[in-house]
Amino acid sequence: MIKLKNVKNRKEFAEFIGVPLQKLTYVLYIAKIDNLYTSFQIPKRSGGVRTINAPQKDLLDMQKKLAKLLATHKSIVQEENHIKLNISHGFEKNRSIITNAKIHRNKRFVFNVDIENFFDSFHFGRVKGYFEKNNNFELPSEVATIIAQLCCYKGVLPQGAPTSPIITNLICNILDIRLLKLGKKHNLDYSRYADDLTFSTNDRLFLISESLFYDELTKEIESAGFKLNEQKSRLQFKDSRQTVTGLVVNEKINVDRRYYKETRAMANKLYKTGIFEINNQSATIKQLEGRLTFINNIQRYNNSIDGKKHDPWSLNSKEKQYRAFLFYKYFFANEKPLIVTEGKTDVKYLKAALKKYWELYPNLISKDSKGDFSFKVSFLNRTKRLSYFFGINRDGADALKNLYNFFTSSSQNNPPNYLYYFKKISNRNPANPVIMIFDNELVNKKKPLSKFANHCKLNEDSRNNLQTQLYIRLQDNLFLMTNPLVEGKEECEIEDLFGEDVLNTKISGKIFSREKKADPKEHYGKEIFSNFITNEYEKIDFENFKPMLDNLSRIVENYK
Incomplete structure (x- = not known):
């Protein structure tokens, strides 16, 4: 298979992502990318709404393939260079808001700040320029342009496209390394979940250097082409509730109490009436399952570190609600x-x-x-x-x-x-x-x-x-x-x-046996037999x- 670094033109790019050249050309230049999105709004957990721009099927399929290939390329680069970073937790494999919050659990000070208009900061020129100039890519201008065309909507990376998370994380990698160094300079742990930046420490002296740290942080953010959302910058103390990406991190990681109570009330309403609402809008059982699963995932993490036995007969109250x-x-x-x-x-x-x-x-x-x-x-x-x-x-x-x-x-x-x-x-x-x-x-x-x-x-x-x-x-x-x-x-x-004719079917020279301890050199088991039944049902x-x-x-x- 052709490697990304070897892709030189549109034809080779189509081959790289596994789509016909004619189809790629049609999407880019005839259908036009900006005509291939559907926009809708979803409620934010913190209130308000978020606009999602979702690509239509043909474009979505191409973006999924590209996102997977970019993630593979990123993993290969990190492995070849022995890079093991635990900084970015948004949209990363085996990472989540839980792994992000874990870094800042039980700290004296937790400092949160958001990047303003995060996705809109990744405009067409910035995406194209990254794939042209970054040492791990250095793609020809034509190929970098095609990637930017495929992944941008109305000139910026959209929330809702499967390529947006991997590209934002790639571009933010240099910023993450700089902020990690800045954090170490001030004895702070650092992590990022998309546009949420968090620093934390047990160092009492941080209060003295807080103002200097904030000035240096602002300078780093702006030199990287971003802007801090000052309204969402906050320093949280150990004797008050500390949250990181919506999770309470004071002693053990937990969901906000109000969020849990609201979710429990929604469930009770569903059980009683068959219907319920989220933010005054009719909601589905799938949405409620998402909230309850989120709460349970936090519980599972806490169970994994408390050293206690957990089974169906020793559930806590939240687990019983979920069951x-x-x-x-x-x-x-x-x-x-x-x-x-x-x-x-x-x-x-x-x-x-x-x-x-x-x-x-x-x-x-x-x-x-x-x-x-x-x-x-x-x-x-x-x-x-x-x-x-x-x-x-x-x-x-x-x-x-x-x-x-x-x-x-x-x-x-x-x-x-x-x-x-x-x-x-x-x-x-x-x-x-x-x-x-x-x-x-x-x-x-x-x-x-x-x-x-x-x-x-x-x-x-x-x-x-x-x-x-x-x-x-x-x-x-x-x-x-x-x-x-x-x-x-x-x-x-x-x-x-x-019938006996089916039960005696030979597959790869072996015959069927129901016994778990049957000789695998002579026999195949129920799994292979059931797959045979599935594939040959019309003849059986x-x-x-x-x-x-x-x-x-x-x-x-x-x-x-």
């Missing part, structure tokens, strides 16, 4: 019927079967004129987040016992009965069914379905119904389902629903899956 929201989103107000499988490969089998018989199950799946499928049911992705908050491990069936407890518990705390709580507070029933699917091994006391049935205290009638109709309702919107028994078997895994016989799909369709239809 309640997750239950509401996934299991109470879920937009689609939710399927929770015993094993992770089961999802691939069911999706493949639905795609094979999509015309028979219009309430479960659809297919558009382009041949693309759209599932009308969702499948639970067992994330680390769900594992931590609900004890739903990433694989295995025992974890479903823990999930069941949140639907049926008689305890107020460990675990709480969220189903009862949300029904009571909202005066509504759950939106859609949640369907747990196990292998049909009810007769084997050592197997997951039998253990789960015992955990749920299923009576004999319920067990018989499960064996005959292959599903039962456990509680409100929670259902238990299993696959049919085939070939006269007393117990049956979902893989048994495939899924007839034995129809009872399961019929029951899924029946549950979804009857729940309405």
Whole structure:
């Protein structure tokens, strides 16, 4: 692949970012860049609004590719020159407002200052000049011009383009190094998050040199082509609340108390009424999730450094608020019927079967004129987040016992009965069914379905119904389902629903084995087998899956 430093003209640049030359030419000179943006406003966390200029698809795709390539180039340069800077934390890999705030935690003095009109400071000429003259690039004028054309909107870098963060950080690199030296001169730690500059120290003598430091800082900022926003410059003392990029840093990193209370009130309003507002404007559950996830990320950081054990049964109050929201989103107000499988490969089998018989199950799946499928049911992705908050491990069936407890518990705390709580507070029933699917091994006391049935205290009638109709309702919107028994078997895994010809398929000279300890030289496992099923679904016989799909369709239809 051609390297950026070797790019000499528009044709080579098109090759570098992986787009046809004709398409690049069209975007630059026919469609015109300034016609390819959509502008809108979003509320700032601190109040007011921020204007976002978002590029349209063709331009966005090119900018994403360029941003990725620039980031790669930057990493290579830093590695070759053994550069390890911990200064810039905005829009940088593995860095965030948390890593930025961490530098200034528990300090006697914290000094914050903003750069005024940050993105507008990066005008077309400045971007072009940087890529022409910087030692790490030194690009031909034509190529530097193309980059500036692709990345600027109305003559400046726009907030909303994926290239703006990496380019601002590249151009600010020299400023960061100068400010780091200035900080060291005054015994200050320094970091930057986009346009937010922060200095901190435990040195009592800083108060004496504060005025001199500010004068020198102003001089450095202005010589770099920026201007300080004097209205946002502030010195914060240890005996008052100190904040860095919106986070409180006095003793441990935390969110502002008012922000947390507002978010909690929004969640309660959503639970009670199904709607809520942010800054007096109708808001979405995704926006609320963003706020709660932000709060939880701070909590996760604090958990990582406090030396204590953390699990689903020892959550603090903020974590419990977050867990309640997750239950509401996934299991109470879920937009689609939710399927929770015993094993992770089961999802691939069911999706493949639905795609094979999509015309028979219009309430479960659809297919558009382009041949693309759209599932009308969702499948639970067992994330680390769900594992931590609900004890739903990433694989295995025992974890479903823990999930069941949140639907049926008689305890107020460990675990709480969220189903009862949300029904009571909202005066509504759950939106859609949640369907747990196990292998049909009810007769084997050592197997997951039998253990789960015992955990749920299923009576004999319920067990018989499960064996005959292959599903039962456990509680409100929670259902238990299993696959049919085939070939006269007393117990049956979902893989048994495939014919022998499919189960005996050779891949790379190996045959399928369900055993985890099978010889990898002779056998392949469920992951490879499920991928084979996904890729070859049109050729595979899924007839034995129809009872399961019929029951899924029946549950979804009857729940309405």
